[in-house]
Amino acid sequence: MKGLCILGATGSIGVSTLDVAARHSDLYKVVALTANNNIDLLFEQCLAHRPEVVVVVDEHKALAFAEKLQGSPIADIKVLSGAASLEQVATLDNVDSVMAAIVGAAGLLPSLAAAKAGKTILLANKEALVMSGDIFMQAVRESGAHLLPIDSEHNAIFQCMPAGYESGMHAKQARRILLTASGGPFRQMPVEQLPHVTPAQAVAHPNWDMGKKISVDSATMMNKGLEMIEACILFAMQPEQIQVVIHPQSVIHSMVDYVDGTVLAQMGNPDMRVPIAYSMAWPERFDSGVEPLNIFDVKRMDFEAPNLERFPCLRLAYQAIATGGTMPTILNAANEIAVDAFLNERIRFTDIPLIIERCMDSLTATPADNLEIILAADQQARTVSRQLITEL
Template structure:
């Protein structure tokens, strides 16, 4: 039995989202060894209050300062001792301080960068589900983690799979890694069919339960492109040693090929709780609540190459990674704006890669030696993309 001093104190950022709720499910299965000490959410006060009642953290943070009073009063009315906070600065201070030793970074988009960097700089165990942090500022995050001794454990199922395969062998000897993609809901569609896609269709992922933005990224394959950039930073491999295969069953999450001809694969049911349990328990294996994989029941496993014509986002991400500097920040920002416009019905599905390509062409890569340079590139790309959206009544 662990003592209270040995218990893992976990900050769950993005607690009301799908990854956050999965993390809390795993944490609740191990009350003797870990607890949620900090819960953070965007603007859904009611959902955050419900989680506080269930998990009784020491601190609760709402992103929108205007919602602070509702959070504070709701905690008091519920008779909870949880302290209310609001805003990015408060969250970053909690993440960097003694309130936690482990951080589940699951805030969607560039909004998660500040808290991710704070955790990395403070030497915390960082369970990284916010891929945009590495896409936008991978060199800065990795450098900060190395300086502080922070341990980054990726929570994307594909990167968790690579992490597990690499940790099973001595360092070195890797020829390449291969990430798998489900292909999303439009696998096999051509551009004519994709032009008619609606937001409701795009967020209906066939395998994973995710938020709208991530679901659209999966449908365009931008999610996989961002994961390739993330893998480059996490595992230190160049683009030509990171491959992608479409695997519609989503049971093989990644493969690592070694120079001796061996290929190791990590398999499992498509459930984020497995990767979260790896991050929370590593190097031990702990119960995640996910059932084992019955290959006889699952049947065949299929693999195919992604279609670069119908789904150009994968190419655009690779181009941005090769360009380096601020290019990945431009890619990410333009994509976030384009996906938001698509979900609002302002542009068509094919308008997403078109807008990203326009932004990359208009804003060439510049050196990215500081966080401010990256944030400036992010702001420029958002401004450019919004202007492009506003200037046209219809974007494919």
């Protein structure tokens, strides 16, 4: 029986993880759940899965949650609050696997703590790798942790890579990674209409059920830019070896092109329970609860190159990793601030890449030698981005 901690239990990845865990309660025990402020859903999850401890980051909501537990059948659950408690539950002795599903930079420290503690990390938080890169991977190596990617694309690549790729065995075998993207909801919208896109339109993804922030990132293709950076770090590939391919049907989740002309692709229905189940069962497999892909229902599969004029965020991501150092951190922080402003109707959809590019132009990247430098760059980029928004 493996102990499971879910960082970000009330988000879409957390909900899907609990669904998979419930199907395999003979293999997994839910030890800890965390949430930012959605205490109603967290309460229902606690009733169903009976964790030992929960973290509600928002301290006022944590007090309200503790009151909610009183007199309930789950009154014995321990309630913690504050961001520091995330690291505490991610490193508990009886936790074997940590689902790192907190969105954005907020997920970095608890994910890194889990890595340093030698846990099996089911990494859905791409920002942690984008920001900390080599520091994160070094922590994994030194502690003997296992790092399994949850993003459908990186999970697909992981499945298509040769055995032993972690030690660099793939360097002479894999020629490039073909990183697929749906193209989002605005792939064919006339460019002149993009400034008038609403938050409601941007969060309505055509294929995947995702949270608001990642849905906007998909619409701008910043999500694919962050995934490109993550793929470079996870699989020790150069940016020029990562080719983004728009595949609107989202049947193929990514491909690996080998030097002998072979291209291996991972296919399946677009449901995050598939990569979650693969990672939870690794190195074996078990049922995810997802209907099998009916290949006869796949009438066609289209592939096209992304238009960088339509999707400038993708260009900025390639620029950030080419610059290196703290620039990917700056890119990510500026994007988080810009997306939040868009969702709150303070800026237009087309202002998102504008804010990011101006922030990147305003700041100088430095070597990302330690966590303090990375966190300082993150805060500086957020401050600059907020100021840039007021100047629009």
